[in-house]
Amino acid sequence: MRLGTIEAGGMKIICGIGDENGQIGKKAIIPTLHPRDTIPEILNFFASNHIEALGIGTFGPVEIDPASPQYGMITSTPKDGWRNFDLLGALKAQIDVPMVLDTDVNAAVLAEARWGAAKGLDNSVYITVGTGIGAGILAQGRLVHGLLHPEVGHMLIRRHPDDSFIGNCPYHHDCAEGIAAGPAIAKRWGKPGIELTHEEAVWDLEAFYLAQVIANLLLVLSTQKVILGGGVMGQKTLFPKIRHEVTRLLNGYIDKKAITENMHDLIVAPGLGSDAGLKGGLALIVNQRAGK
Amino acid sequence: MRLGTIEAGGMKIICGIGDENGQIGKKAIIPTLHPRDTIPEILNFFASNHIEALGIGTFGPVEIDPASPQYGMITSTPKDGWRNFDLLGALKAQIDVPMVLDTDVNAAVLAEARWGAAKGLDNSVYITVGTGIGAGILAQGRLVHGLLHPEVGHMLIRRHPDDSFIGNCPYHHDCAEGIAAGPAIAKRWGKPGIELTHEEAVWDLEAFYLAQVIANLLLVLSTQKVILGGGVMGQKTLFPKIRHEVTRLLNGYIDKKAITENMHDLIVAPGLGSDAGLKGGLALIVNQRAGK
Numbered sequence: 001m002r003l004g005t006i007e008a009g010g011m012k013i014i015c016g017i018g019d020e021n022g023q024i025g026k027k028a029i030i031p032t033l034h035p036r037d038t039i040p041e042i043l044n045f046f047a048s049n050h051i052e053a054l055g056i057g058t059f060g061p062v063e064i065d066p067a068s069p070q071y072g073m074i075t076s077t078p079k080d081g082w083r084n085f086d087l088l089g090a091l092k093a094q095i096d097v098p099m100v101l102d103t104d105v106n107a108a109v110l111a112e113a114r115w116g117a118a119k120g121l122d123n124s125v126y127i128t129v130g131t132g133i134g135a136g137i138l139a140q141g142r143l144v145h146g147l148l149h150p151e152v153g154h155m156l157i158r159r160h161p162d163d164s165f166i167g168n169c170p171y172h173h174d175c176a177e178g179i180a181a182g183p184a185i186a187k188r189w190g191k192p193g194i195e196l197t198h199e200e201a202v203w204d205l206e207a208f209y210l211a212q213v214i215a216n217l218l219l220v221l222s223t224q225k226v227i228l229g230g231g232v233m234g235q236k237t238l239f240p241k242i243r244h245e246v247t248r249l250l251n252g253y254i255d256k257k258a259i260t261e262n263m264h265d266l267i268v269a270p271g272l273g274s275d276a277g278l279k280g281g282l283a284l285i286v287n288q289r290a291g292k
Numbered sequence: 293m294r295l296g297t298i299e300a301g302g303m304k305i306i307c308g309i310g311d312e313n314g315q316i317g318k319k320a321i322i323p324t325l326h327p328r329d330t331i332p333e334i335l336n337f338f339a340s341n342h343i344e345a346l347g348i349g350t351f352g353p354v355e356i357d358p359a360s361p362q363y364g365m366i367t368s369t370p371k372d373g374w375r376n377f378d379l380l381g382a383l384k385a386q387i388d389v390p391m392v393l394d395t396d397v398n399a400a401v402l403a404e405a406r407w408g409a410a411k412g413l414d415n416s417v418y419i420t421v422g423t424g425i426g427a428g429i430l431a432q433g434r435l436v437h438g439l440l441h442p443e444v445g446h447m448l449i450r451r452h453p454d455d456s457f458i459g460n461c462p463y464h465h466d467c468a469e470g471i472a473a474g475p476a477i478a479k480r481w482g483k484p485g486i487e488l489t490h491e492e493a494v495w496d497l498e499a500f501y502l503a504q505v506i507a508n509l510l511l512v513l514s515t516q517k518v519i520l521g522g523g524v525m526g527q528k529t530l531f532p533k534i535r536h537e538v539t540r541l542l543n544g545y546i547d548k549k550a551i552t553e554n555m556h557d558l559i560v561a562p563g564l565g566s567d568a569g570l571k572g573g574l575a576l577i578v579n580q581r582a583g584k
Contacts, residue, residue, distance in 0.1 A: 061547070075547060076547050123436075123437070123438040123439070135512075137431075137512070137513075139429075139431040139432065139434070139436050139438070140431065140432070140434040140435070140436060140437065141434075142431070142432035142433075142434065143432070144415075144431050144432060144513060144514065145415070145432065145514065146415040146431070146513055146514025146515050146516060147415070147510075147514045147515065147516050147546070147548050147550055147551070148514045148546055148547075148548055149514055150511070150512055150513065150514055151511045151514070151545070151546060152511060152512055154511050154545055155508050155511050155512065156449070156450060156504055156507060156508060156541065157448070157450075158448060158449075158450050158451075159450075171542075171543045171544065171545040172541075172543060172545065212448055215448060216447050216448060216508060216512075217512065218439075219442070219443045219444060219446050219447050220427075220429070220442055220444055220447065220508075220509065220512050220513070221429075221436060221438055221442065221512070222436065222437065222438025222439045222440045222441055222442055222443070223438050223439065224438060224439050249448060249464070250463075251463045251464060252463065253443070253446055253463040253464065254439065254440055254443060255353070255367060255368050255440075256439050256440055258439055259439070
């Protein structure tokens with residue numbers, strides 16, 4: 001089958017054509033500007049590439065309950081033109097195929113569970129650490145939606161005693177996103193993470209914070225795989241630091257080999273690399289057809 | 293149908309006879325002593341009360357994966373005689389009916405979702421605050437198991453700056469359970485909570501800690517109902533304090549009326565009162581028969 005997929009991010013929107021096995025053929029990258037400029041470009045791409053269904057993983061917050069009249073509407077973003085913008089509606093008005101929409105991270109965790117690092121597992125989490133922090137959660141084989149959708153990035157964690165950065169979340173100041181997402185790193189240290197790759201202290205502190213988020217997720221969800229993606233995780237030295245810190249925090253409490261001995265296999269990079277999000281749109285379609 | 297149910301707690305084990313509608317007829321309370329004394333009493337109860345199936349909600353940590361050879365075995369408890377005790381095996385050796393076993397809190401959340409405060413909801417949490425802190429989680433209509441089972445009580449939360457109590461969790465010192473369960477209250481203030489009912493500061497601090505656990509659960513699970521039970525929650529003034537504090541912590545971020553306006557309906561006492569756990573055993577049987 002020819003399936004369409006969209007990975008809608010705050011900086012760019014990636015459109016792709018793929019199939020039910022997670023293979024991507026063609027793709028296009030469109031900058032995320034005002035919807036009046038961006039939506040026509042998306043429509044153009046799909047007008048010239050026939051598809052039978054479309055799966056969309058998007059930044060949020062977004063209404064993902066298919067039973068809601070606001071299904072597919074971006075809600076409280078500060079992004080120009082996108083607040084209360086009916087993304088799904090704008091696509092449906094011009095493209096006449098079945099569509100399914102979820103958060104970018106929910107789409108990514110689904111793709112990783114089907115074709116990537118969490119293949120065959122019923123309980124896994126995909127965390128992105130970039131301009132924000134977000135997580136998609138698969139529990140007992142199903143995406144967690146609940147009232148809205150997980151907002152793991154705003155988890156309240158403990159400050160490092162030597163960290164005087166006040167935090168930059170407009171809602172919570174020093175929640176995880178407010179002290180550990182890319183913009184927080186840049187503000188605290190005076191330059192972006194990409195220029196700090198050799199500064200050990202930067203990544204020790206980053207691991208200190210991210211490990212708390214992961215430890216709490218493990219305690220709440222008892223999850224079988226934690227996949228870390230997003231721009232900040234491009235700093236590969238973070239992985240061993242985070243594993244070490246999670247082990248220290250849990251201190252042997254969850255007595256399963258996966259945690260006490262195989263942490264390197266529990267906390268991993270995306271198996272699908274930078275395609276996890278785009279393949280997520282395909283996974284959403286496959287998942288819906290399987291009635292999940 | 294005549295169904296058997298067991299709510300196995302650290303202090304007492306309640307056995308009951310009920311039906312698939314959550315009605316309890318007869319019940320018996322047996323103190324939790326060494327298994328060699330306690331198990332025969334449980335067997336006696338069911339020997340004199342014919343049942344067709346048995347559902348068990350138990351304290352833990354316990355292996356709850358039916359595919360594991362250790363299914364139904366209590367694991368790392370310090371309780372005399374119960375470490376690595378094969379609870380399910382001991383019952384199966386003498387009672388020849390189908391059995392299903394899960395944690396006490398998973399059983400309770402299932403009963404609340406079927407007959408109680410979370411009736412009809414697919415996403416809910418049951419938190420008990422007593423000698424420990426534990427939570428059962430229903431996500432997308434299924435109990436969350438994962439690697440082991442949720443261990444929400446050990447979530448890492450922020451200390452109150454005025455609280456000098458070091459915490460008494462042997463693994464993490466000042467995780468939620470280490471600073472907010474019943475024994476922590478008693479150690480910090482020098483007497484048990486039941487003798488402190490009029491001390492406002494005790495319950496302000498308790499709400500400060502429990503609200504963090506709940507806020508983080510709401511952010512991770514986007515859950516539709518948070519049910520609070522257990523001995524400590526007998527202090528009813530905790531409910532409004534916790535609701536107030538959760539609202540303050542989230543600060544309007546999750547923009548759903550259930551959170552911004554209807555907190556009194558989101559964070560509630562068990563609809564089934566003190567029977568939530570015992571009815572949980574019945575709910576486990578009904579749930580298994582429904583193929584969930």
